[in-house]
Amino acid sequence: MGVEGTFDYIADLISSTKRKKRKQLNTVDLKVRMDCEGCGERVKNVLSGMKGAKSVTVDWKQQKATVYGFVDAKKVLKKAKSTGKKSEPWPYVPYGLIAHPYASGVYDKKAPANHVRGTDEPGVGTLNPVEEKYALMFSDDNPNACTIM
Numbered sequence: 001m002g003v004e005g006t007f008d009y010i011a012d013l014i015s016s017t018k019r020k021k022r023k024q025l026n027t028v029d030l031k032v033r034m035d036c037e038g039c040g041e042r043v044k045n046v047l048s049g050m051k052g053a054k055s056v057t058v059d060w061k062q063q064k065a066t067v068y069g070f071v072d073a074k075k076v077l078k079k080a081k082s083t084g085k086k087s088e089p090w091p092y093v094p095y096g097l098i099a100h101p102y103a104s105g106v107y108d109k110k111a112p113a114n115h116v117r118g119t120d121e122p123g124v125g126t127l128n129p130v131e132e133k134y135a136l137m138f139s140d141d142n143p144n145a146c147t148i149m
Contacts, residue, residue: 029090034060
């Protein structure tokens with residue numbers, strides 16, 4: 001290792017200590033209790049003022065706020081709560097991703113169209129092998145399904 005190698009090593013050492021970790025580009029969805037367009041504008045203005053937020057969209061009818069940019073989900077949630085509105089991470093998933101969409105704890109009357117509340121319970125989120133066998137047996141996609149049905 002010559003003089004040039006030593007200089008390269010020192011330059012890398014100095015530059016690595018000054019670098020900050022960049023946040024990752026995220027899309028954060030929140031459910032925020034909004035009653036009117038004014039509430040939506042207030043939430044949008046507060047979230048737009050966050051450092052790293054590239055764009056903010058608010059749909060007050062669906063009660064959904066979406067922040068896109070170099071932001072942290074926990075900080076966005078905290079900032080949304082600072083408006084005085086009830087806020088939580090977006091709890092809904094598309095209807096087709098849940099095996100039992102009408103089970104208790106999953107079905108939500110207030111959910112947007114074609115969405116149900118997401119769950120981490122293994123019994124609700126997936127079909128057990130016996131249920132899956134019967135579901136496929138009487139499915140409309142199965143050409144050999146029972147013709148009586």
